[in-house]
Amino acid sequence: TIHEAGMSNGSEEVKPAPRNTLEENINLEMLMQLKVAFDEADDDGGGDLDQEEFVEAFADILGNMSKTALRQMFMKIDANADGRVDWDEFSTFMLLQNQGKQSMQESDSHAEYVEDPDPPDSRVQDSLAHRDMVDHILYMSSGDKYATTSRDGTLRFWTAKELTHLRTVHVGRAWLTDIGLLKNQNKLVVSTFHRALQIYDATSLETVGKLNELEYTPLTLDCWVQNKGDSSSDRLASGDDGGFVQLYSVSERDEEEKQMYSDHWKIDRLWKNPAHTDWVQKVRYLADLSALCSCSLDRTLCLLDVERRGAIRTLVGHSKGVYSFDWSQTYKFIASCGMDRHVLLWNPFSARPMASLTGHSASVQDVLIIEQENQIVTLGIDKTIKVWDIRNHKCLQTIVDKTSYRGAAVLVLGLIRCLVVSIRMDLTVILSLIATAESGEEGDRCWESGRQLVTVAVRPKAWPLRSWEARSGMCHKDPVAAALYNPNFNQVISGDHGSNVCVWEVDTGKMRFRFGGAHGSAKITAMAFDKTGRRLLTGAHDGTMKARPGPWAAPREALNTVWNFSNGSCLKTLINPTQDEITGIEYVHGGFHNKHVIGVGWSRKVAFWEDGEKKQDVLFRAQPEGRILA
Numbered sequence: 319t320i321h322e323a324g325m326s327n328g329s330e331e332v333k334p335a336p337r338n339t340l341e342e343n344i345n346l347e348m349l350m351q352l353k354v355a356f357d358e359a360d361d362d363g364g365g366d367l368d369q370e371e372f373v374e375a376f377a378d379i380l381g382n383m384s385k386t387a388l389r390q391m392f393m394k395i396d397a398n399a400d401g402r403v404d405w406d407e408f409s410t411f412m413l414l415q416n417q418g419k420q421s422m423q424e425s426d427s428h429a430e431y432v433e434d435p436d437p438p439d440s441r442v443q444d445s446l447a448h449r450d451m452v453d454h455i456l457y458m459s460s461g462d463k464y465a466t467t468s469r470d471g472t473l474r475f476w477t478a479k480e481l482t483h484l485r486t487v488h489v490g491r492a493w494l495t496d497i498g499l500l501k502n503q504n505k506l507v508v509s510t511f512h513r514a515l516q517i518y519d520a521t522s523l524e525t526v527g528k529l530n531e532l533e534y535t536p537l538t539l540d541c542w543v544q545n546k547g548d549s550s551s552d553r554l555a556s557g558d559d560g561g562f563v564q565l566y567s568v569s570e571r572d573e574e575e576k577q578m579y580s581d582h583w584k585i586d587r588l589w590k591n592p593a594h595t596d597w598v599q600k601v602r603y604l605a606d607l608s609a610l611c612s613c614s615l616d617r618t619l620c621l622l623d624v625e626r627r628g629a630i631r632t633l634v635g636h637s638k639g640v641y642s643f644d645w646s647q648t649y650k651f652i653a654s655c656g657m658d659r660h661v662l663l664w665n666p667f668s669a670r671p672m673a674s675l676t677g678h679s680a681s682v683q684d685v686l687i688i689e690q691e692n693q694i695v696t697l698g699i700d701k702t703i704k705v706w707d708i709r710n711h712k713c714l715q716t717i718v719d720k721t722s723y724r725g726a727a728v729l730v731l732g733l734i735r736c737l738v739v740s741i742r743m744d745l746t747v748i749l750s751l752i753a754t755a756e757s758g759e760e761g762d763r764c765w766e767s768g769r770q771l772v773t774v775a776v777r778p779k780a781w782p783l784r785s786w787e788a789r790s791g792m793c794h795k796d797p798v799a800a801a802l803y804n805p806n807f808n809q810v811i812s813g814d815h816g817s818n819v820c821v822w823e824v825d826t827g828k829m830r831f832r833f834g835g836a837h838g839s840a841k842i843t844a845m846a847f848d849k850t851g852r853r854l855l856t857g858a859h860d861g862t863m864k865a866r867p868g869p870w871a872a873p874r875e876a877l878n879t880v881w882n883f884s885n886g887s888c889l890k891t892l893i894n895p896t897q898d899e900i901t902g903i904e905y906v907h908g909g910f911h912n913k914h915v916i917g918v919g920w921s922r923k924v925a926f927w928e929d930g931e932k933k934q935d936v937l938f939r940a941q942p943e944g945r946i947l948a
Contacts, residue, residue, distance in 0.1 A: 349409065355379050356405055366404035369396075390807055393852055429691070430715050431705065431771050431781040437481075446483035447777035448474060454496045455774045460520065465506065466774055467494035473508060473518075481778040487523050489516065498541035500552040500568055505583065507554055507568070509536035515556070517568065517583050527568075527583030534560035540610075542603045553624075554585065555610055557598025563612050563622060564590045589627045593620040600642050607666060611652065615639035619654055621666060635662050635671045644687045644694075649708060653694055655682035661696050661706070675706050677713050691783070695771065703773070703781075717781065719773065793820045793829050800845040802854075811854060813842035819856070846903040848929070849913070857900025857917060896921040905929070 359367055359375030367375060373388045383391075395403050395411045448468035456465045463484060464476045471491050475484040492512040499506055499520065505527075506518040513535050517527035536556040544551040554566040565588045576582055594614035601612040609630055610622040619633040619640060638657035645652055651672065652664040661675035661682060680700040687694055693714070694706040703717040771781040796816035803810050809830065810822045817840060821831040836842060837858035844857035894900070898921035907913050913929040 349412070351379060352376070352408075352412075353405065356408065366402040366407075368401055369393075372403060393806060393850075396852070429769075429783045431703070431717060432784050434770075434780040434782060437780070444777075446474075446486075448472060450776070452774045452776060453494065455772070455778065456497050456499060458499060458520065460504070464772070464774075464778055465497055466778070467497045467508060468776070469493040471510075473497065473506075476778050481772070481780055483777075485523070487518070495535070495537050496539040498539040498554060500541050500554070502543050502552045503568065503570075503583075505552075505568065507539060507541065509539050509556065511535055515554075515566075515585055517581075517585070525581075527581040527585065529566075529585040532558070534558035534562060537598060538600045540602045542605070553603070555601050555603060557594075557601040557612050557614075559597045561592060561594035561596055561598060561614060561616070562590055563593045563598060563601055563610060563620070565610070565624065565627075591622055591627060591629070593622060593629060594618065596639070599640060602643070602645065604645050604666075606645075606647060606650065611643065611645065611666075613640035613643050613654060613656075617656075619643060619652065619664070631666070631669065633664050633666075633669065633671075635664070636660070638681075641682065642684045644685050646687045646689060646708075648689045653685050653687055655685040655696055657681045659698075661685060661694065663711075673711055675711055675713075677704055677716075678702065697773070703771075719779075721775075721779070793832060794818065796841075799842050802845055802847060804847060804851050806851040811845070813845050813856060815841040815859075817842055817858070819854070843919075844900050844903045844917075846905055848905045849907040855903050855905060855915060857903050857919070859899045860897055892917070892927045894925065896923065 355375045355378075356367065359371045361371070369389060369392045372392045373385050376383075376388055377385060392403060395407055448466065448470050449472075450469035452466045452468045454467045457463075457478065458465060462478045464478055464481075466474050466476065468474070471489055471494060473487040473489055473494065475486075476482065477484060489508055490510060490512065492510040492514075495509045495511060497506060497508050504520045506520050506523075508516045508518065510516065513530070513532040515529040515532070515536060516525060518524065519526050536558050538557045540555045542553055544553050552568050554568050556564050556566070558564070566585050567588055568583065568585050571579060571582055571584050575584070593612055594616045596614050596616035598612050598614050601610060603609075603624070604611050604621075607621065607630075608624060610624055611619060612622070613619045617634070617636045617639060621630040621633070622628065623630050633652070633654075636654065636656050636658050640654055640656040642656075643652055643654035650666070652666055653661055654664065655661045659676070659678045659681060661678075662671040663673045663675070664671050675694070675696070678696065678698045680698040680702065682696050683699050684697040685694065686696075687708070689708075692708045694708055696704045696706065698704075701719040703719070704713055705715040705717075706712065707714050769783040771783070773779050773781065794812065794814045794816070796814040796818070798812050798814045801810055801812040803824075808824045810824055811819060812822065813819045813836070816834070817836045817838065818832065818834045819836055819842070820829055822828070823830050836856055837860065840858040840860040842856055843859050846855045847853065848855065892915060894917070896919075898919050900917050900919040902918045904916045905913075906916060915927040915929060917925045917927070
């Protein structure tokens with residue numbers, strides 16, 4: 319937890335920053351201090367405290383909590399309302415409450431990509447889209463825009479925020495295979511299927527240089543700055559259909575050469591390496607390793623030393639051709655994907671993959687590592703996008719793009735990306751797919767402002783990142799079945815059909831606590847409080863009823879003979895002779911057995927349960943002719 323320190327003027331004493339609630343600051347040192355205070359306040363040596371002793375014991379240690387707040391905490395712990403709290407009850411409450419909050423925060427931090435709810439006018443954008451599939455998308459920080467290259471021979475530009483069309487440049491009739499940005503010189507390099515490289519001014523978009531009649535067709539490009547501050551140190555790497563990886567320097571011609579050539583910029587090859595035996599699908603410079611990494615349809619990835627011009631290591635693990643890869647600058651690993659439908663994670667200093675992500679049912683076309691969200695995003699040729707957690711390798715989300723694109727059923731005979739292409743979609747994250755060597759403050763700010771995934775088939779499409787933050791008031795993903803107000807704690811408790819229960823602060827509107835799986839996969843259909851307002855009763859679609867302490871509190875062993883501390887919530891389960899839906903619950907204090915719970919539902923029976931220490935069973939039932947709903 320980050321606290322703001324107070325500011326001091328002159329000799330004025332600096333006051334310590336206020337701490338958050340005790341539940342949010344609990345640790346071993348704090349727990350030991352609380353134990354000492356608890357024992358000192360226990361004057362009679364009985365091992366427990368009443369409410370006033372509790373408030374007096376912790377008022378000094380928890381100076382940021384008022385006496386009213388401490389009394390409310392006592393009531394939360396004392397779920398059975400016997401007026402006493404022992405150390406086991408208190409410590410269990412604190413630890414389980416802390417675990418619950420951590421779990422809730424982790425859940426709140428999880429976000430999902432959704433289809434853009436407000437896309438640009440599709441009719442207008444379709445008329446400006448590419449006439450064939452896009453093979454590459456590039457983000458340009460200068461002008462905050464995207465550039466896309468396509469098989470229709472055009473280079474098109476789009477705004478990064480609205481994804482609306484800006485400009486179209488007709489390069490030629492040949493397929494455009496890739497595009498790179500020379501940042502030092504503000505130039506764009508485009509590779510074409512006619513075995514050529516063309517240089518454009520990134521501002522005017524005029525042709526300023528070219529290299530024709532290459533030996534092989536360049537299929538992939540990467541650009542980087544070799545020495546910062548040196549305008550002539552821009553480097554260009556290419557991979558081609560001959561299996562070669564080549565390195566070029568791009569520089570401006572001198573005055574004498576400008577008089578001899580119409581092109582003012584030239585491309586000089588520095589070296590050429592036969593890294594692969596089949597088409598090179600992607601090449602990228604890894605500044606952390608000072609190496610070029612490439613992948614190929616020959617099923618391998620290759621690391622090349624830029625200075626020594628030789629192979630450092632060949633990574634073998636895919637059973638079929640490799641389409642793409644990405645590098646994590648923070649976690650230092652490579653993620654690769656290909657025709658075998660697996661995503662492999664590599665330690666670049668080891669010859670074997672560290673892990674394999676399985677789940678795609680078609681070849682995986684592209685992979686992207688989003689370090690800011692600890693995610694790996696993969697794209698299948700069946701238009702299925704999967705989001706994986708870097709830390710535990712679990713699949714967090716599966717997205718299927720159901721949009722139909724022009725040319726989606728084209729059989730590709732020449733170009734690389736797949737044998738039979740159902741769709742070609744490159745991935746990028748808005749404002750964050752800048753070269754890994756430049757993932758500094760600018761990239762971080764851009765990610766915070768963008769937070770969306772962008773795919774492209776014939777035009778860019780946004781998938782904004784939406785988080786179920788507690789402060790947004792969007793905790794429930796399923797229909798809310800019931801909501802109750804608790805005057806003791808000035809809170810509202812709501813339950814939904816997803817079996818989730820949320821606790822809300824009335825004063826602020828913020829969610830205080832949440833727990834899920836109250837009835838497994840069954841829907842919550844009814845809720846009620848006991849007379850003290852310290853326990854919550856819930857009924858479900860499957861006919862089960864459970865008694866819980868206030869969801870703001872940890873469970874206690876006061877009202878149950880069987881405990882399950884692993885889930886840390888349920889006090890008792892009330893046995894229902896039927897499995898029909900519970901539609902109404904009421905807690906009654908008084909009558910024949912003093913305290914009991916009444917439940918009704920689609921079984922057409924009224925069931926009574928005694929609220930006591932004994933095993934909970936139905937005391938008696940009354941069965942009318944019709945169905946009872948409330």
